[in-house]
Amino acid sequence: MMLDWNAYQSEVAAGVADLGRTNAAIIRGYRELSNTGKDAVLDPKTRELIAIAVAVTRQCDGCITIHTDAAIRHGATREDIVEALGVAISVNAGAALVFSTRVLDAYKAKTA
Numbered sequence: 001m002m003l004d005w006n007a008y009q010s011e012v013a014a015g016v017a018d019l020g021r022t023n024a025a026i027i028r029g030y031r032e033l034s035n036t037g038k039d040a041v042l043d044p045k046t047r048e049l050i051a052i053a054v055a056v057t058r059q060c061d062g063c064i065t066i067h068t069d070a071a072i073r074h075g076a077t078r079e080d081i082v083e084a085l086g087v088a089i090s091v092n093a094g095a096a097l098v099f100s101t102r103v104l105d106a107y108k109a110k111t112a
Contacts (some may be wrong), residue, residue, distance in 0.1 A: 009065040045074040052081060053088035 001063035042050075048071035055063035073082060 003061065004046060005065045005068075008061065009069065012065065013060040043074075045071060045076050045080070049080060049084040050076055051078060053084045053091075056088040057092055 016027065019087055048067050051063065051067040052071060068081065
């Protein structure tokens with residue numbers, strides 16, 4: 001195992017709690033953002049699968065452990081999670097391809 005994900009999640013929660021004791025407004029603002037759209041069309045499992053794909057894209061271990069836990073609690077299977085990861089992988093490869101054209105464009109501009 002790369003990381004003790006359960007212990008890490010507890011460490012993240014403790015760090016967030018400490019931050020909240022110092023400045024509760026930050027945590028309130030984050031919670032308000034996180035709760036936006038919860039009454040919307042997407043069910044909680046789908047929202048968490050999207051969150052996992054974004055967590056991978058952003059390379060956020062804290063997000064990975066928290067949203068994997070939440071996805072499981074909302075009924076996501078390993079297969080559901082793997083499919084979400086497949087989407088993240090395909091989009092990231094596509095994003096790298098598209099942004100590669102920006103590098104070539106910058107090169108062209110700088111060498112003109």
